[in-house]
Amino acid sequence: MHELVGALRSYAWGSRTALARLCGRPVPSAHPEAELWFGAHPADPAHVKTAIGTTSLLEFVAANPHRELGSAAPEFGGKLPFLLKILAAEEPLSLQAHPSATQARAGFERENRARVPLDSPMRNYRDENHKPELVVALDRFEALAGFREPHRTVELFRALEVPELASYTEMLASQPDSAGLRTLFTTWITLPQPVLATLLPAVLDGCVRYLSGKGKRAFTLEARTALELAEAYPGDAGVLAALLLNRVTLEPGQGLFLDAGNLHAYLRGLGVEIMANSDNVLRGGLTPKHVDVPELLRVLDFEPIDLPIVLPEPAGDGSVRYRTPAPEFALRRFDLIEGSGQVPLTSAGPGIVLCTAGTVRLLQDGTELLVGRGAAAWISAADSDIRAQAVDGPAQVFCACLGAGN
Structure with a gap:
């Protein structure tokens, strides 16, 4: 066993307090701190301290994969197959999904043939691996995850009482299944700018009116989230798309598992995250980074899902x-x-x-x-x-x- 030094990643959505406080460093930090990587990903491997010095975990495993990985070494090509992180989100991450293993291999080979540099901001596939992931909350963790059951989404749209939303509501109400979700999502994510500039403010006004109403409101979190996202990403079609997703709140100790094709966005919170050792992300909005809508549509799974919460189970060993x-x-x-x-x-x-x-x-x-x-x-x-x-x-x-x- 060896001490492992994580690789600190700074992104604009990160926190200046959460990771610094967790690690016992001065608060606030100089820059937003988003992720602490403990793994052997080529983009930023952790480092192993040994008696003769410090080396990256990537090189450490590669030097003797049988010793480090045991009998599993051949199955995973002599590489550590997972990446462990601590994630600290102060602001929402991008609306995104990850490809299946087959899609990742095909996309990686396609971009290689097109000679898109691995470090290009226009690249979708930086490796040939899929990226199932699990996040476990260390404090309250908020997220959007997977498409909500369409009948429930129709209820949300009608509750907002937005005339400009009526035709889209009926579009989903007439086909309340994965095909209807695909049609509506595709329509919204590709709206011409003049149409979006009319529809989005009307929906946001509807959210404000809804929240100011009296009595218990069934869609309070959904309406507040739309307003928060619109403030962070004004004019972004991803704000509309977010209204189609399950709004999830994890309490400390609860987990959220996301498989290939699940559209999601982490909103805020501190958590331990583990995933297959990949950096493949297809973005659909809520970000200044590269968005490739046709490729996102190729990998998305539009089948509605229940809240994909993973509760801890006693393992019998403490x-x-x-x-x-x-x-x-x-x-x-x-x-x-x-x-x-x-x-x-x-x-x-x-x-x-x-x-x-x-x-x-x-x-x-x-x-x-x-x-x-x-x-x-x-x-x-x-x-x-x-x-x-x-x-x-x-x-x-x-x-x-x-x-x-x-």
Whole structure:
């Protein structure tokens, strides 16, 4: 086991307080801090501290994939198949979806043939991998995720009482299924600017009127979110598209799983995120970055979904697990109490142990490693019998490892 130093990523939507506070650094930070990467992604790998120096986790695994990844090395091409992050969103992220494995391979090869540079801002596919992802809330976490059941969306539109919205309401009401959602979403995301300039303000005025009404309002969160998004991204068609999505609030400890094709946008909050080791993102709005509507439409899944919340399940070893179908990763959480003794970290390696509260002591074969809040450790497949112990109060750790069947 080795200390793992995360790679800090700064984006405009990040927080100047959340990551700094978590990691025990001065608040506020000099720049918005959005993500802390613990993984072996070529764009920004974490670094492993060893007795002879520091090296990137990417190079560390590549030097001896069998030792670090064990029997799973051939299946994943000798590479760590997941990326673990801490994500801190102060402002909304872009409206986006991720491709399936087949779509990612085809898109990557297509852009390679077109000789689009890997670092080009116009590039959609930076690798050939899909990107299923799971985020677990560390504090209250707000998001948009997946298309809402169409009948419910029709109820929302009618509740807003916007005459300019009537034809679009009937468009969905007459075909309340995935095909109807595709038609309406495509219509809105490609609206001519003069039409958008009339429709969007009318919808926003409807949201204001709705929120100012008396009595309990069934769509308060949806209306407020539309107004917040419009303030951050004025004139963006993605504000209309956001009205089609499930509005999700995660309480600490709850998770949200997103598979290929699920349109989503994280709005605000602090969470632990784990995903397949990919950086492929198709954006549909709410961003100054590259938006490729035809390619987004190619990968989107318009089938309505229920709220895709993942609740922790007792795993029988003192941890809770977050069950997903992803073969690349699995995530468990241990809540440790000082004085309760050493807790074995079942299936710890190959993987990453991330501390999100307190301080934990990791022990193995007479050696120990202290891991504080916001810090992590790399556990290779060759490491066995890793145990954890809370130090100076309660502690919380997340263990990221390979998914089911590995």
